[in-house]
Every structure is written in C-alpha cells, then in structure tokens.
Amino acid sequence: MFSYKLGLEYAKELDQNDVLATYRKQFCIPTNEHGEPLIYMTGNSLGLQPKITKTYVEKELNDWATLGVEGHTQGETPWLPYHELLTKNMAKVVGAKPIEVVVMNTLTTNLHLMMVSFYRPTTSRYKILIESDAFPSDRYAVESQLRHHGFDEKEGVILWQSREGEALLCYEDLETIMAAHGDEIALIMIGGVNYYTGQYFDLKRIAQLGHKYGCMVGFDCAHGAGNVNLNLHDSGADFAVWCTYKYLNSGPGSLAGCFVHERHAYNKELNRFTGWWSHNKQTRFNMRDDFDQLPGAEGWQLSNPPILSMAAIRASLDMFGGVGMHALTEKSKQLTGYFEFLLQQLGDHTINIITPKNPEERGCQLSIQVMNADKRLHTKLTKAGVLSDWREPDVIRCAPVPLYNSFMDVYLLVEKLKVILNDK
Numbered sequence: 001m002f003s004y005k006l007g008l009e010y011a012k013e014l015d016q017n018d019v020l021a022t023y024r025k026q027f028c029i030p031t032n033e034h035g036e037p038l039i040y041m042t043g044n045s046l047g048l049q050p051k052i053t054k055t056y057v058e059k060e061l062n063d064w065a066t067l068g069v070e071g072h073t074q075g076e077t078p079w080l081p082y083h084e085l086l087t088k089n090m091a092k093v094v095g096a097k098p099i100e101v102v103v104m105n106t107l108t109t110n111l112h113l114m115m116v117s118f119y120r121p122t123t124s125r126y127k128i129l130i131e132s133d134a135f136p137s138d139r140y141a142v143e144s145q146l147r148h149h150g151f152d153e154k155e156g157v158i159l160w161q162s163r164e165g166e167a168l169l170c171y172e173d174l175e176t177i178m179a180a181h182g183d184e185i186a187l188i189m190i191g192g193v194n195y196y197t198g199q200y201f202d203l204k205r206i207a208q209l210g211h212k213y214g215c216m217v218g219f220d221c222a223h224g225a226g227n228v229n230l231n232l233h234d235s236g237a238d239f240a241v242w243c244t245y246k247y248l249n250s251g252p253g254s255l256a257g258c259f260v261h262e263r264h265a266y267n268k269e270l271n272r273f274t275g276w277w278s279h280n281k282q283t284r285f286n287m288r289d290d291f292d293q294l295p296g297a298e299g300w301q302l303s304n305p306p307i308l309s310m311a312a313i314r315a316s317l318d319m320f321g322g323v324g325m326h327a328l329t330e331k332s333k334q335l336t337g338y339f340e341f342l343l344q345q346l347g348d349h350t351i352n353i354i355t356p357k358n359p360e361e362r363g364c365q366l367s368i369q370v371m372n373a374d375k376r377l378h379t380k381l382t383k384a385g386v387l388s389d390w391r392e393p394d395v396i397r398c399a400p401v402p403l404y405n406s407f408m409d410v411y412l413l414v415e416k417l418k419v420i421l422n423d424k
C-alpha cells in the first residue's frame with residue numbers, strides 16, 4: 001500500500017521518482033489548438049500512438065514497394081511468418097505460453113470463432129452465462145450464437161447481476177447461480193475486466209467454478225490486456241480474446257489477440273471454422289493437400305493477415321517487452337491509488353467511485369459516478385482539456401495509463417474536476 005500527500009509539489013516529486021517516466025516521451029500526446037498536451041484519460045478506448053510505430057509500418061510499406069510479392073519470403077521481416085514475431089511478447093503480456101496465443105482478425109470475430117469451438121450446446125445444456133453489464137458487442141455475439149443454434153436468445157442467457165443498489169458483482173451470487181443452473185450452462189463468458197465498473201474478476205476462481213459444473217469458460221480481456229496481469233494459462237480458462245487498440249496502443253481497429261488453453265492445442269476433434277491459414281505451414285502452398293490442422297491457437301487463423309496492422313502491434317509489443325508487465329502494474333497501482341486518494345480528498349459527497357477499492361481487483365481505470373450529473377459535466381471536462389469517457393446515466397471513466405500518463409496528469413485532472421463540481 002502507498003501513502004500519498006496533497007499538492008502540486010508532491011505530484012512533481014512522484015513524477016521525478018517514477019522509473020517509467022521516460023516512456024511518456026515515446027508517445028504522441030494529443031494537443032489542444034494551442035499545441036498544449038491534453039490530459040488523456042481514454043487509453044481504455046484508444047491507446048496513444050508510440051513514436052516508433054511509424055518506423056515499423058513504414059518498413060513494411062517500403063518492403064512492399066521494393067519487393068512486391070517477394071516480401072512474403074524476403075526482407076528482414078518476411079510476411080508469411082510475420083505474426084510469429086508477435087507471439088512471444090503477446091504471450092508474456094497476457095501470461096500465456098506461446099502455443100496458446102495468436103494475433104488474428106478482430107475481437108468480436110475471434111469471440112465468434114471461439115464460440116464455434118467452445119459453445120457446443122445440447123438440448124439440455126445450452127445456456128450462456130454472462131455478466132449483466134457485459135460490453136454490448138459481447139452480448140450481441142452471445143445472443144446471435146444462441147439464435148444460430150436454434151435457441152431463444154433471451155431465455156438462453158443467464159445474467160450474473162449485481163445486488164440491488166450495488167455496482168460490483170459478488171462471487172457468492174455466481175456460486176448460487178451455478179448451484180441452481182450449472183447443468184444447463186454450456187458456456188461462461190465474462191469480460192475479464194468489466195468495461196463499465198473496472199472490476200477485474202478472479203479469472204481462476206470463475207474458471208474453476210465453471211469447470212466444476214462441466215461448463216466451458218472464456219473471457220473477453222479487451223480491458224485487461226496490457227492493463228493487468230491476466231495469467232491466462234494459470235487461470236485455466238478454455239479461451240480468451242482481446243483487442244490491441246485499447247491498452248496495447250496498436251491503432252484504431254487493429255488486429256486482436258486470441259488465447260486457447262494448451263490442453264486444447266492438439267485436439268483435432270474440436271469443431272472449428274478453418275481457412276488456409278489454419279493449415280500446416282509446411283504444406284499450405286501445395287494447395288491441393290487435404291486439410292492438416294495446425295496445433296495451438298494458430299490453428300484458428302483463417303486468412304493471411306494485414307501486415308501493416310501487425311507492424312503497429314509489433315512496435316507496441318516491443319515496448320511492452322522492454323517494460324514488462326510487472327513494472328507496469330506496479331506503477332499503475334501507485335498512479336491509480338494516487339488518483340483515488342485525490343478524489344477522496346475532495347470530500348465531495350456527490351461523487352462515488354464504483355471501481356473496486358482493492359488494487360488487486362482493478363486495473364488503472366476508475367469509474368466515477370456523479371450524483372445528479374449529466375453529459376454537460378463531461379463536456380466541461382473536455383473544454384478544460386481532459387479527454388475522459390462518459391457512460392450514461394452518470395459515470396465518468398478515467399484511465400491513467402502507466403506507460404504515458406504522469407502523476408501531474410492525474411493532479412491536474414482532479415484540480416479541474418474540483419472547479420467544475422464546485423460550480424455545478
């Protein structure tokens with residue numbers, strides 16, 4: 001646990017003692033019309049651009065310009081095995097073995113591909129359990145899978161809900177649901193870090209509980225990857241998916257990650273959708289061979305991937321590889337703890353932080369509920385040079401990202417918020 005002090009001088013001192021402080025200079029920080037940096041608190045929606053990204057992308061553009069089709073096999077970073085350059089660092093970021101991880105497609109696409117394999121409903125066991133405030137895309141994906149298999153999308157979804165008047169979910173309630181309906185549930189699919197409240201779930205506990213009742217268990221880690229130590233392998237989850245444009249700073253709509261637990265790596269019986277990129281690399285281009293499944297997560301690839309997007313991911317992952325998730329989460333806990341401290345010191349009874357207080361149960365994001373507020377509050381913050389995220393009806397989400405946000409950012413944010421709250 002850290003202890004903090006008030007005041008501008010203390011914020012400066014924290015920045016001076018920050019061992020990751022130099023990383024901020026390696027990012028492009030958006031500015032206002034006067035060229036002054038904005039206080040960027042939306043790395044949970046779109047992470048900032050590392051300055052090295054341009055070099056990585058330009059390199060592939062140059063190879064394409066000078067090599068044409070030969071770029072697939074020639075040049076320093078041939079495109080055919082290009083995704084393999086991402087695997088090691090990505091596996092480290094999410095706490096997995098290399099065979100369990102691949103970068104491919106986009107997030108919701110990967111979620112569907114995973115459900116093709118891990119949602120295998122029967123007439124008695126066909127329900128899908130999700131958290132009540134699941135990200136809309138996840139809910140739609142789950143509902144469409146139920147419809148696709150001929151089930152009713154409302155009846156087939158079981159919600160893990162928070163208690164009356166509370167925002168966070170309780171494991172005891174999940175246990176109660178499982179005791180009553182465990183044998184009807186085919187799949188548990190939870191957002192590893194809830195996008196709205198910032199609650200980071202105990203993945204291992206949920207996976208163990210699900211497996212005890214014979215369910216498959218998967219996680220959408222869009223808000224977890226690059227933010228918390230996910231330890232996916234150790235969690236025992238059957239699969240996980242995440243995007244790379246939030247905390248992984250790889251650019252708008254960039255490709256997504258996918259994890260399939262090692263115990264499924266060599267199982268050729270698993271139902272799946274396939275394409276030529278799921279086929280054995282050695283014989284892929286013979287074209288006329290019968291299908292030969294690639295082992296591991298790579299065996300779920302369909303297409304040859306967009307290299308320009310992968311180049312941006314590679315730039316970012318090289319940076320993550322250099323920093324390491326341990327150092328990152330250490331700073332993150334201090335930065336978000338400082339943010340929480342300053343908010344509490346405001347002594348304003350109209351604000352309520354709904355994110356868990358325990359640093360082990362959250363990432364960098366704090367979701368701040370403001371009583372009787374509406375979107376004008378968010379507009380005022382934006383005018384004051386803070387990019388934050390507003391979620392109806394009354395929540396501001398702010399994510400101080402340890403790689404590029406400073407303690408000064410957090411200090412200034414709270415100062416601005418104080419002024420705005422006082423004049424409401």
Ligand SMILES: *Cc1c(COP(=O)(O)O)cnc(C)c1O
Pocket residue numbers: 106107108109135137138191195220222223243
């Ligand atoms: C950001 C996010 C998405 C977005 O899905 P895309 O397929 O990348 O558009 C889906 N689910 C969760 C939980 C997210 O946080």
